[in-house]
Amino acid sequence: MRWWREFRNPTLKCERLGHSMKARSYQGYEKSTDRWCVAYSVRGKMLFCSRCGIVQSRTVDDRHAIHSLTLDRFYDDRLHEKGFVEL
Numbered sequence: 202m203r204w205w206r207e208f209r210n211p212t213l214k215c216e217r218l219g220h221s222m223k224a225r226s227y228q229g230y231e232k233s234t235d236r237w238c239v240a241y242s243v244r245g246k247m248l249f250c251s252r253c254g255i256v257q258s259r260t261v262d263d264r265h266a267i268h269s270l271t272l273d274r275f276y277d278d279r280l281h282e283k284g285f286v287e288l
Contacts, residue, residue: 211252220250222257229287230270232280238266240280 207214215221224246231241245261272280280286 212255215250215253215255220255220257221252222248223251224248227259227287229285230267230272230276230280231264232284233266235266238268239270240267241265242267243285 207217226244226246228242228244231243233240242265243261244263245259247259248257249255250257272286276286
């Protein structure tokens, strides 16, 4: 029955075998700490586990300041809560 528990909860398999890391590129908006811009447009790469989805590391390749940004309410709330929105 171990396979059923691991099928329903993939983190158990990651604990037993270790994470299966894969690289993926991403694009999104990052909350700004600077008072001169609203947000940053960010492109980069992330390492994540293909089984459980845990993000291990994020590297930023390109970052541009955005002075005016209009988002849906869902994305705007997520940007203020987490500080990052992936598109």
